[in-house]
Amino acid sequence: MVDRHFSVPNLAELYDYFSHWQVSPQDDFYLDLVMNSRSVLDVGCGTGKILRVARERGHTGRLVGLDPANAMLDVANKDRDDVEWTLGDLVSGPYDGEAEPLEEGGFDLIFMSGHAFQVFLTDDDVRANLTAARRLLAEDGRFVFETRNPAARGWEAWSPERVRTVDGPGGLKATCVHRLREVAGELVTFTSDYSVEGWGEPEVIHSTLRFLDADRLNAFLAEAGLEVSAQYGYWDRSPLTDTSTEIITFSRAA
Ligand SMILES: C[S@@+](CC[C@H](N)C(=O)[O-])C[C@H]1O[C@@H](n2cnc3c(N)ncnc32)[C@H](O)[C@@H]1O
Structure with missing residues (x-):
């Protein structure tokens, strides 16, 4: 069940006013990864600002924005209709049977921004979503996301x-x-x-x-067949420490 934040149209419309480009340095961080990947899946894309800017800056590959909240995708689509905005989630896939499928091994980059990963509240949610991400990753693909450090x-x-x-x-x-x-x-x-x-x-x-610490997070990743290739404490790629605000994780198939 998605928060009303994202499912009610006039609240979804407010999202970009509060989270416009560079409210957080995350936007440039993920944009750089997207521009260097051919086939990209943004999970919990919301209003899809990172994919919209990627297309605007000339990305010519496959860009898929996946989100279970229609109202957020409506905002995304109003600005650009040349991105595959797909109603759905990692575990169920697209809710509309007519949407382009998310093929196994189909993505060089899967990412989750805006702390969207923290909506997975139960162990089962975390396990199922990580396993689905692993399945959709290309052989040398990367799954990159951040979660706030509970410390x-x-x-x-x-x-x-x-x-x-x-x-x-x-x-x-x-x-x-x-x-x-x-x-x-x-x-x-x-x-x-x-x-x-x-x-x-x-x-x-x-x-x-949900605020998972790095040890718990890494154990879930390992269980899902993903290994951590790098982990940072902030968007400037500084090391993860006890006082870091973020846990920014790069993972790939183990
Ligand atoms: C805080 S917003 C982040 C939006 C965007 N990634 C950004 O950086 O601005 C969280 C998003 O996660 C989506 N969401 C909620 N439950 C989800 C789920 N189970 N799977 C994927 N996304 C989900 C919400 O609809 C919302 O658009």
Whole structure:
């Protein structure tokens, strides 16, 4: 079940206003990988900004954006219809039987950005998604993704004192406030209140994300037949340490 964040059209439309290009250095990091790969699958692509920019910059290969939220893909498709926007997920594949299939061994690069990997909440989810990614990777292909490092306790900053305000659709002021609700082992639950001038009541969205540490993550990767080729703590490729905010993982078939 996808968060309302991504499934409700006016919230999906807000996404790029809060996460526009280079809000995080992740965008240039992944763009470079995409531009150097022939056949790319972006899992949990959302509004697909990395693939859209890749096409704009002249990528001529296969670009597939996969996401279970129609509203996010609608935003993506409005901007560019020359990317294969595919409703679905790694485990089920495309939900529409008419969509181009995701062939075994078909991708040089599979990536997940925007901490999308953290939506896999159970061990079974993690195992099934990693196994599916492994199956879709070409022989020398790479599966690259990031997850927030639990040691950095990033959730402590998700508090109402930090209000983000941006110019939203039609130049209207849009604000977002997060509130931490619960930390239960690896699962962190929080709410996000979105308001846009003229909306009346804010939209309140409940989300849960899983924070796996590197040892647990690497054990799941090994179980799925993937080996870690590099792991970094930030987008400048600095080493992963106890204080790193990110766990950025490059993996390939073992
Ligand atoms: C925070 S957004 C990240 C979007 C994009 N990757 C980015 O960097 O901007 C997380 C995305 O994961 C998608 N998602 C939710 N459940 C998923 C699943 N089981 N498999 C793949 N993607 C999923 C959501 O619909 C949403 O678009």
